[in-house]
Amino acid sequence: MSAALGRGWLLAPALFALFFLLPIAGLGLRALTDGDVASELRSSDTWRALRLSLATASLATALAVLLGTPLAYALARSTGRGARLAAGLIDLPIVLPPAAAGIALLTVFGRRGYLGEPLEELGVSLSFTTAAVVLAQLFVAGPYFVRAAYAGFRAADPRFEGVAYTLGLSRWRTFRSVTLPLVWPALAAGAVLCWARALGELGATLLFAGSLPGSTQTAPLAILGAFESSAGLAGAVSISLVLVALALVVMLALHRVTAAPGPYR
Amino acid sequence: MTLRAAFEARVGDFALAVDISADDELVVLYGPSGSGKTVTLRAIAGLLPVASGRIEIGGRVVVDAGAGVQLPPQRRRVGYVVQEPALFPHLNVRRNVLVGVERSAAAHTRYQQLRAILHIEGLDERRPHQLSGGQQQRVALARALVRPTEALLLDEPFSALDEALREELRAELLRLRRELGLPILFVTHDLREAHLLGDRIAVLDEGRVLQFDRRDEVFRHPRSRRVAELTGVRNIVAGRLEAGRVVVRGLALTLPAGAPAALQPLGEGSALDVGIRAERCILRRLDPDAPLPPNCFVALVVEDLAFGNAHLLRLAPEGAGPAVLVEVASRPYEVLGVASQPRWVVELPPGDLQLMPAG
Numbered sequence: 001m002s003a004a005l006g007r008g009w010l011l012a013p014a015l016f017a018l019f020f021l022l023p024i025a026g027l028g029l030r031a032l033t034d035g036d037v038a039s040e041l042r043s044s045d046t047w048r049a050l051r052l053s054l055a056t057a058s059l060a061t062a063l064a065v066l067l068g069t070p071l072a073y074a075l076a077r078s079t080g081r082g083a084r085l086a087a088g089l090i091d092l093p094i095v096l097p098p099a100a101a102g103i104a105l106l107t108v109f110g111r112r113g114y115l116g117e118p119l120e121e122l123g124v125s126l127s128f129t130t131a132a133v134v135l136a137q138l139f140v141a142g143p144y145f146v147r148a149a150y151a152g153f154r155a156a157d158p159r160f161e162g163v164a165y166t167l168g169l170s171r172w173r174t175f176r177s178v179t180l181p182l183v184w185p186a187l188a189a190g191a192v193l194c195w196a197r198a199l200g201e202l203g204a205t206l207l208f209a210g211s212l213p214g215s216t217q218t219a220p221l222a223i224l225g226a227f228e229s230s231a232g233l234a235g236a237v238s239i240s241l242v243l244v245a246l247a248l249v250v251m252l253a254l255h256r257v258t259a260a261p262g263p264y265r
Numbered sequence: 266m267t268l269r270a271a272f273e274a275r276v277g278d279f280a281l282a283v284d285i286s287a288d289d290e291l292v293v294l295y296g297p298s299g300s301g302k303t304v305t306l307r308a309i310a311g312l313l314p315v316a317s318g319r320i321e322i323g324g325r326v327v328v329d330a331g332a333g334v335q336l337p338p339q340r341r342r343v344g345y346v347v348q349e350p351a352l353f354p355h356l357n358v359r360r361n362v363l364v365g366v367e368r369s370a371a372a373h374t375r376y377q378q379l380r381a382i383l384h385i386e387g388l389d390e391r392r393p394h395q396l397s398g399g400q401q402q403r404v405a406l407a408r409a410l411v412r413p414t415e416a417l418l419l420d421e422p423f424s425a426l427d428e429a430l431r432e433e434l435r436a437e438l439l440r441l442r443r444e445l446g447l448p449i450l451f452v453t454h455d456l457r458e459a460h461l462l463g464d465r466i467a468v469l470d471e472g473r474v475l476q477f478d479r480r481d482e483v484f485r486h487p488r489s490r491r492v493a494e495l496t497g498v499r500n501i502v503a504g505r506l507e508a509g510r511v512v513v514r515g516l517a518l519t520l521p522a523g524a525p526a527a528l529q530p531l532g533e534g535s536a537l538d539v540g541i542r543a544e545r546c547i548l549r550r551l552d553p554d555a556p557l558p559p560n561c562f563v564a565l566v567v568e569d570l571a572f573g574n575a576h577l578l579r580l581a582p583e584g585a586g587p588a589v590l591v592e593v594a595s596r597p598y599e600v601l602g603v604a605s606q607p608r609w610v611v612e613l614p615p616g617d618l619q620l621m622p623a624g
Contacts, residue, residue, distance in 0.1 A: 157350055162312045164353075165338035166345040168412060169365045177364060181355040 024244060031241050036234030040226075046239055048214060049222035056130065056218060057198035060137035061145070064194050068146040069187065073175075076153030087150060093143045101140050102207025109135065109208070132209035133216050140204050141197035145190040152186025153179070188257040196250045199243070219243055268416045268448040272318025272328065274308045281305065281472040287416070287448035291438075293463030293480075294452045296495065300469040302452040306418045309450070310345045311338030323415030344409025347420045351405040352393040359389040362408045372411050379407040382441070399430045410445070417449040424455070435461055456497050460484065468492050490538050490624035499543040502587040503623065506535045511620070513539055515585030519559050521615045536623040543577065543592040545617035548601060549610040561612045562586030566603070571595075576603065580611055589613075 031037040040046060075087045093101060109116045109126045116126060126132050156179055164174040180187075202220040209216040211225055219239050226235030271284040281301040285292065294302040307313040309320055311327070314335060320328035322343060327336040338345075352361045359376075366372035380386045383403040393401055402422050409417060419438075423431045435458065442449060453459050459466055460480065467477040475495070476488045487493040493501055504511040504518070511518045518539065531537060551563060564586065568579035576598045578591045589611060593603060603609070 159347060160350055160353060162307070162310070162338070163345060163347065163350075164364075165312065166310050166341070166343055167365050167408065168339045170339060173365065178353055 027237060027241055027244060030233070030237050034234055034237070037238045037241075040235045040238040041241070043235075043238075045213065046222065046235070046242070049217055049219045049239060050242055052130070052133070052214070052217065053199055053219040056133045056137055057141075057195050057201075060134050060141060060198045061191055061195040063134070063138050064142040064145040065187070065191055068142055068190075069149055072146050072149035073153050073179075076150050077158065090143055090147050090150060093139055094147070096140075098140055098201065098203030099207060102136060102204035105132075105136060105139060105204060105208040127208060128210040128212065128216060130209075130215050133205055133218060136204040136208045137198035137201045140201050141194045144197050145187075145194035148190025148193060149183070149187050152183035152190070155186070156182040185257055189254060192250055192254045192257060196247065199246065199250075266323045266415050266446070266448055267321070268309070268323075268450070269319070269321040270305070270309050272308060272315045272320060272330065274304060274313055274315050276304055276313065279304065279472060281308070283467070283469070283474050285450075285467045285474060285477055287450060287465070289446045289448060290464040291442050291449040291451055291462055293459045293466045294450060294469055295456070295459040295463070295466050296454065296469030298454055299471075301472040302454075302469055303420055304472075305469070306345070306420050306450060306452055309341075309416075310343050310418055311336060311341045312345075325415075342413055342415045344406075344412075344414040344417045345420075346402070346405045346409050346418070346422050348402075348422055348425050351401040351422075352396075352408075354393050357390050357392055358385065358396070358404050361393070361404060362411050364408075366412050369412075375411050376407065379410055382444070383407050383437075397430075398426045399434060402426070402434060406441075414447065417445070417447050419449065420452045421454070422451075423458075424453070431458075438462065468495055470495060485619070487540065487619055487621060490540075490621050493538075493540040493619060493621060497542070498540040498619065499590040499592075500546070500587070501538055501540040501621075504537055504539040506531055506533060506537060508533075511537065511539055511618075514582065514587045516562050516582075516587070518613060518618060519615045520620070521618060538621040538623055540619035540621060541589075541613050541617055543590045544575075545614065546589055546591040547612040547614060548578070548591055548593055548597075548603065549612055550601065551608050551610050557610065558612070560615060561610050564589070564609060564611050565607045566609065569604070578603070580609065583608070586611070 031041075075083055075090070096104070106113060106127065108114050109119075109132070111117065111120055111125070111127055113127075119126060126135065160178050160182065161174050164178045165171075169177065200220055201218070202224070205216070205218060206221060206224075211217045211221040213222075213225075217225060219242070223236045223239045223243075226239065227233065229235065267286065267288050269286045273280070273282045275281070279299075279301070281304050283301070283305050285294070285305075294305060296302055304313065308315050309322075315328050315330050317330045318328070319326065319330070322341060325342075326334060327341045328334060352358075353364070356364060362376055362379075363372060383406060385400060385403050385407060388396065388400065388404070393404075396404065405422070423434050426434065438449075438451075439462065451462055453462075463480045465478065466480050466483045468475045468483060470491055476483055476492045478486075478488075483492070484496055487496055487498065490501055502513050504513040507517070509520070511520060549561070557563070562585055563583040564580035565583060566578050567581045570577040573595070575592050575594050578593060579588070580591055581588050591611060593601075598604075
């Protein structure tokens with residue numbers, strides 16, 4: 001094809017690729033030329049936000065894996081119409097705009113929310129706490145894990161489990177020794193995606209948890225805060241740089257997981 | 266040991282009702298795809314709930330639907346081997362075989378014996394993808410037999426293998442059957458395989474057992490037109506009972522000795538179907554001076570398909586008699602000189618006639 005058309009047609013794809021690469025290069029360039037970025041990188045506020053982000057995103061991912069794995073398995077193995085409908089709904093939080101997700105969470109878990117108000121009377125306050133950050137991330141990012149896990153379980157032939165049962169293996173032992181090793185790459189890829197999405201969560205967190213430094217101001221919120229404050233671009237760039245570095249690590253991890261030799265090979 | 270299964274089950278719109286049993290023998294479940302063979306095995310293995318009926322394995326009641334008893338598959342002590350997927354892909358041979366019984370000394374000892382019996386020595390550390398299809402099936406058999414097993418359920422275990430390997434494994438299964446002393450249920454849609462392996466054969470169609478008999482009984486005396494069709498009877502024609510003989514398209518056929526007893530309920534003039542296998546028809550040279558012997562008629566070869574080891578001839582009657590397909594092995598085909606002339610005498614020997622209710 002390239003022989004017939006020449007190389008000229010490659011210009012458009014190259015420009016589009018540059019469109020993605022240039023802003024990231026811009027971040028790096030800015031950090032090198034702007035002395036304030038280096039000092040902002042050393043500031044405790046930057047690292048406080050990053051630590052909070054890492055902790056909450058990791059906790060949200062752990063919860064997604066813990067609660068999402070049984071859900072994905074149940075959905076994948078059920079044949080009823082209800083299960084098919086539920087499986088279709090998995091994607092709903094993914095397509096929901098994060099701001100709408102934040103409002104939706106407020107209506108239920110907010111101080112005046114359907115569950116938030118009775119909880120408040122019991123002395124448990126969720127909104128505008130670190131717990132709310134985790135909830136917002138779980139709501140927005142959890143479905144990425146459940147969807148990947150669901151696809152993984154669907155692809156694992158249930159007849160493996162049938163044979164395992166006839167061999168005397170209990171349900172739990174079968175899940176642990178047969179099913180899990182077969183779907184592990186899918187679960188790992190889902191967890192990585194979920195973690196990355198949770199790390200970048202902004203809209204739902206802002207509305208549901210606010211942006212209180214130290215307790216709810218995650219790295220993306222800190223970028224927003226810095227951008228609007230006197231520190232200006234330098235503060236925003238420094239946190240962005242760290243997030244980009246993290247994203248690169250995540251991308252490499254995902255690549256390793258999905259390229260790992262599966263059990264079939 | 267014995268296996269008895271008389272039950273009904275339902276999968277979506279598909280209804281299954283079977284009544285079969287097996288002593289220390291190999292029982293083939295034979296039928297077209299969708300006839301319920303696999304569903305039967307899954308229900309016996311405990312992977313599918315039974316709606317009503319009973320299943321006994323080795324003298325233990327594993328299902329008594331009326332009493333609400335349905336033992337889980339883990340407690341039925343059946344070895345269940347399917348073609349795909351045969352082995353757990355992430356475990357090596359040893360761990361595949363010993364999964365769940367790692368701590369049983371008896372299982373380890375049994376594994377050593379089975380490795381020799383099934384010719385899978387030296388494969389312990391291999392992963393399934395490093396094994397040939399035949400080796401995978403042998404390992405799957407070892408895995409089923411390494412634990413206390415009271416019945417073996419084999420669901421088309423050889424169907425994905427190439428023909429030579431299939432022959433080899435079939436022969437080995439026949440040998441193994443005697444050594445094991447277990448009831449074996451073997452599912453296949455391959456007629457030759459069913460005939461080779463089955464001590465008894467259950468012919469399934471649309472969720473029903475049409476006939477369950479000793480192998481030769483099924484092949485010689487199909488109970489219905491459908492069984493005859495499913496077991497490869499190429500010639501089935503409508504006939505009428507007249508004076509102790511069956512008249513087929515103007516040709517009066519002498520019946521096998523003992524047949525009248527089977528036809529007792531049928532009165533004079535009753536309609537019935539007459540079947541005869543293509544390979545049981547006899548081709549004779551035409552002798553213009555002699556009268557035609559009983560059960561013979563003159564016919565013309567209208568089609569000749571050469572299959573290498575045999576010819577399948579389509580013959581049209583010249584006068585009375587049915588149109589028939591006749592299979593002639595290639596050697597007699599040449600000795601007789603079938604290709605040299607079209608007019609032949611076809612004989613339908615009384616002993617090879619199959620009489621079935623008109624269907």
